[in-house]
Amino acid sequence: MRFRGVDNFRHDQPQRVGLLITNLGTPDAPTPSALRRYLGQFLSDPRVVEAPRLLWWFVLHGVILRIRPRRSAEAYASVWGERGSPLMYHTEDQCKALAARLRDQYGEDLIVDFAMRYGAPSIAARLDRLQQQGVTRLVVVPLYPQYSGSTSASTFDALSADFRRRRWLPELRFVMQYHDFPPYIDAMATRIERHWAEHGRADKLIFSFHGIPKRYLLAGDPYFCQCHKSARLLAERLGLKGGSWMVAFQSLFGREEWLKPYLAERLKTLPGEGTKAVQIFCPGFSADCLETIEEVGVENRDYFLEAGGERYEYISALNAEPAHIDALVALVGKQLQGWDLAGNDRAALATTRERAMSLGAGN
Structure with missing residues (x-):
């Protein structure tokens, strides 16, 4: 095996800290062919679908990838x-906002970038770009507040796979979860409170999360x-009483x-129980995407209204809102503790290069 090195490496290269935020991913275009590539990569991940590989290969390629790409392409369309996929441009906006805030706080030797677990920009491509810029210490923040093997651990798998082919590994700090991080809780509360100020409250506030098979829970997934x-x-931060909210x-x-209860099923029964107005917020989504906009915002709305509901509101994700960026800056700040970001003295770097050259180094 040949290991990837650093192009044009110099011994006077400043040693920088990198921050890589990641999210799930998105197809390149809302077309069946693009969806087939994206879903093929996503659903081939053994962290996502824990099933016998050979059997699942036949199901995936013989059935799912023949049917689902066209349906999914229509939903993505x-x-x-104008800026493409919502998840892509919201993540890009988060990256830019974080870079601006952290640059003011830590200087030019902290580099911020983003990647997607599936599709582009890939984690491997972004790691290459960071290393070529002199990153020798790396913080990775998968934007999944709640840990699951199918999300956070899958991201670590992608990092590990890349590192096994890389000659020079960076020091690594990896954020596994931040589900109870106070600034994250405050950011969500601020978003909901603003919605209430503009639209008032509903009978019930529903916190809806992406589901996973129950057997993952029984196997130990937290x-x-x-x-x-x-x-x-x-709910405690918002001062909600029992019965006014649910998961x-x-x-x-x-x-x-x-995992139960299923959101769609509960929306079909709530009107018959006297709940005529609901608001939905998705605490597990750092950015709006197909799932929140189309599934939660449109499809589930229809279920509720057809069952007799009268008012249905989806409260958008945190995206690049200032309170969310504040929370992420605080989260990253904890990870950066102990790493000196002011150690790139140019005279000392020049001396280091001279010493390396005297010992026979090329650059």
């Missing part, structure tokens, strides 16, 4: 804008518990049992 803790802390899970896929 409904949310695609995601379910962390979702409930985030919801409880947020649900969305995006059921396949026939096996997933």
Whole structure:
């Protein structure tokens, strides 16, 4: 195996700190061919679908990738804008806002970038770019507040796979979860309170999270518990009383049992129980995407109204709102503790290069 090195490396290269934020990913375009590539990569991840590999390969390539790409392309087309996929441009905006804030705080030797676990820009491509800029210490923040093997651990898998082929590894700090981080709770509360100030409150506030198969929970995945803790802390911060809020899970896929209660099923029964107005917020989503905009914002709205509901509101994700950026800056600040960001004395670097050259180094 050949290991990747650093192009044009020099011994007087300043040693920089990198911050890489990551999210799930998005297709390149709202077309069946682009969706087939994206879903093929996503659904081939053994962290996402824990099933016998050979059997799943036949199901994926023989059934799912023949049917689902066209349906998914139509859904993506409904949310695609001038800047492309919502998840892509919201993540890019978060990256730019973080870079501006952290540059003011830590200087030019902290470099901020973003990557997607599936699709482009890939984690491997962004790691290459960071290393070529002299990053020798790296903080990775997957923008999944609640840990799951299918999200946070999958991101670590991608890092590990890349590192196994890299000659020079950076020091690494990896944020596994921040589901109970107070600034994150405050940022969500601020977003909801602003919505209330503009639109008033509903009968019930629903905290909806992406679902996973129940067997993942039974196998030890902490995601379910962390979702409930985030919801409880947020409800406490908002001063909500029991009965005025609830937790649900969305995006059921396949026939096996997933985490309950299912959002779609509860929305169909709530009007019959006297709940005529609901507001939905998704604490597990750092940025709006197809799932929040189309599934939660449109599809589930129809379920509720058709069942007799009268008012349905989706409260948008935190995206690049100032309170969210404040929370991420605080989270990154904890990770940077102990790393000196002012150690690139140019005279000392020149001396280091001279010594290396005297010992036979090329640059």
